[in-house]
Structures are given as structure tokens and as C-alpha cells.
Amino acid sequence: MLIVRLIADAAHLSATVDAAIADLEAQGVRVAGAAMLQSGAPVMELDLPDAGEEAVRAVLDRHFAPSDVLIADHPPVIPHLFISDMDSTMIGQECIDELADFANLKPQIAAITERAMQGELDFASALRERVLLLKGLSETAITRCLDERIAPMAGAATLVATLKAHGCRTVLVTGGFHQFADPVADMLGFEHVVANRLEVADGALTGGLVGPICDSSTKLATLIEEAAAIGTHARSLATGDGANDIPMIAAASYGVAYHAKPKARAAANGWVDRGDLTAVLHLLGIPARDWVN
Numbered sequence: 277m278l279i280v281r282l283i284a285d286a287a288h289l290s291a292t293v294d295a296a297i298a299d300l301e302a303q304g305v306r307v308a309g310a311a312m313l314q315s316g317a318p319v320m321e322l323d324l325p326d327a328g329e330e331a332v333r334a335v336l337d338r339h340f341a342p343s344d345v346l347i348a349d350h351p352p353v354i355p356h357l358f359i360s361d362m363d364s365t366m367i368g369q370e371c372i373d374e375l376a377d378f379a380n381l382k383p384q385i386a387a388i389t390e391r392a393m394q395g396e397l398d399f400a401s402a403l404r405e406r407v408l409l410l411k412g413l414s415e416t417a418i419t420r421c422l423d424e425r426i427a428p429m430a431g432a433a434t435l436v437a438t439l440k441a442h443g444c445r446t447v448l449v450t451g452g453f454h455q456f457a458d459p460v461a462d463m464l465g466f467e468h469v470v471a472n473r474l475e476v477a478d479g480a481l482t483g484g485l486v487g488p489i490c491d492s493s494t495k496l497a498t499l500i501e502e503a504a505a506i507g508t509h510a511r512s513l514a515t516g517d518g519a520n521d522i523p524m525i526a527a528a529s530y531g532v533a534y535h536a537k538p539k540a541r542a543a544a545n546g547w548v549d550r551g552d553l554t555a556v557l558h559l560l561g562i563p564a565r566d567w568v569n
């Protein structure tokens with residue numbers, strides 16, 4: 277059983293939904309239902325009792341891209357746990373790239389970040405390489421960077437506040453740094469943060485990190501630990517955009533790739549390619565009248 281929830285451009289949706297259903301049926305996929313999720317909501321729900329996910333994904337992309345989608349083997353519920361990446365997911369920036377600009381190293385460091393997020397480089401060594409390049413940068417650059425460069429992703433605060441209001445635990449887990457993630461978590465309302473920490477001595481970055489590296493395995497372990505603390509019934513939502521989010525996204529009940537790199541999108545059972553983060557609320561079936569802004 278697959279339940280597909282879909283948001284696409286309205287004109288596009290009405291023009292193509294019949295063609296998409298015909299396409300599914302031509303491939304032997306039975307469509308047991310296709311209806312708007314609630315009156316007034318922009319979400320279409322397809323009920324596919326015996327479909328395979330790969331065939332469905334291909335049809336959705338062919339007819340509706342760009343779309344926002346959640347695919348589940350049950351009617352989705354409001355999750356008990358929300359765990360999210362930070363950079364380019366909950367905020368619009370990559371913190372280390374913006375911080376590098378204060379050291380006049382943005383092009384060099386951003387090039388490494390991009391390759392790491394595409395999954396072309398080992399995350400830990402790519403992180404250490406970039407942090408080392410920042411050696412000697414004044415600690416005050418972090419405060420300036422936060423004030424001048426870092427901004428929440430559209431819909432981030434509403435997503436976090438609304439899920440919390442519905443009893444969901446919220447955790448920010450990032451390969452970035454506590455020096456950024458802690459203030460971002462405070463701003464957006466996350467209850468817990470897992471991150472790396474830049475080492476500072478005598479008011480300047482040393483080029484090193486304090487403690488173990490938070491990487492893709494840490495993100496996955498955090499998801500597993502947090503879900504276990506809730507109980508075996510826990511449904512989890514994970515959002516992220518980069519290669520280091522893949523194990524976490526793949527393990528979550530609802531793994532949503534947010535305007536993501538292709539490898540992360542391929543590992544997810546949901547994606548937001550067109551909307552902002554409030555699309556996730558729509559896909560979970562939480563109507564806008566129940567959102568907390």
C-alpha cells in the first residue's frame with residue numbers, strides 16, 4: 277500500500293492529474309482513490325494499494341515536477357519526533373561558507389562544501405580541511421556572521437512551532453557548528469541541538485574542532501536514540517538537503533528532501549521542490565488554520 281500526497285502548481289495539477297493516473301494504470305498500478313486531502317488544502321492524495329515506489333516516483337516526476345510529495349505505506353500521521361539538518365534546510369545559508377567570507381576564503385571553502393554536500397568528498401575530512409583554513413579568524417566574526425548573513429528558511433519557524441504544538445519533539449542536528457546552531461535553535465524553537473564545535477583560543481579560531489565530529493552517522497544515531505526514547509510506536513520526520521543527511525532521511529518514517537541535492541532526494545520518501553517548509557505541514561495533513569506562526 278502506498279499513500280501519495282502531492283502538491284503541485286494548481287493549473288498544472290488540474291491539467292495533468294488524469295494523464296498521471298492513466299500513466300500509472302498503463303503500468304499496472306491500481307489507483308484506488310484520488311482526491312483532495314481536505315477542502316481548501318492544496319494537497320492531492322492518491323491511494324495506490326499495490327504500487328511500487330520507484331514506478332510511482334517516475335510518474336510523479338514526469339507529470340508534476342516541480343512538486344512537493346510525501347510517499348508512505350500508511351496514511352501519514354503527525355510525527356512524534358522531528359529531526360532536521362540546519363544549513364540550507366532550516367537556514368538559507370551554509371554557515372561555514374559565510375564565515376569563510378570574513379576570512380576572504382569564501383570561493384575556496386564553498387567549493388569544498390558543495391562537493392561534500394553532493395556526496396563527492398568524505399564529510400569528516402572535508403570539514404577538517406575547511407575548518408583548518410579558518411585558523412586565526414577572530415571569534416567576533418561568528419557574531420557578525422550570525423547578525424549579517426544567517427536567516428531562517430521560509431516557513432522554518434512555523435514548521436517547528438506547529439509540530440511542537442502538536443506534541444512533537446524537535447531536534448536540530450548539523451554538521452555545522454554549535455556557535456551557529458545554538459542561536460538558530462533558540463530562534464526557531466528547537467528543543468535540542470547536536471552539532472560540531474569550533475575550537476576557540478585567545479579570541480580566535482584555532483583551526484580545530486572540540487570533541488567528536490557530528491557527521492551522517494551521528495545524525496542517524498541521534499534519530500534512532502531520540503525515537504527510542506519516545507517508544508517503539510514513534511513516527512519520525514527528518515528533513516535535510518545534503519549527502520550527510522541521507523542515512524537519517526532514509527531511516528525516518530517520513531524523510532523529506534528539502535530543495536535537496538540529487539542523492540539526498542533519491543534517498544527520501546518525500547521531497548519539497550517547489551514550496552517552502554510549510555509544505556511539510558500540508559503533506560502531514562495539518563491544515564493552515566492549525567499552524568502556529
Ligand SMILES: [Mg+2]
Pocket residue numbers: 361362363364365516517518
Ligand atoms: Mg544542509
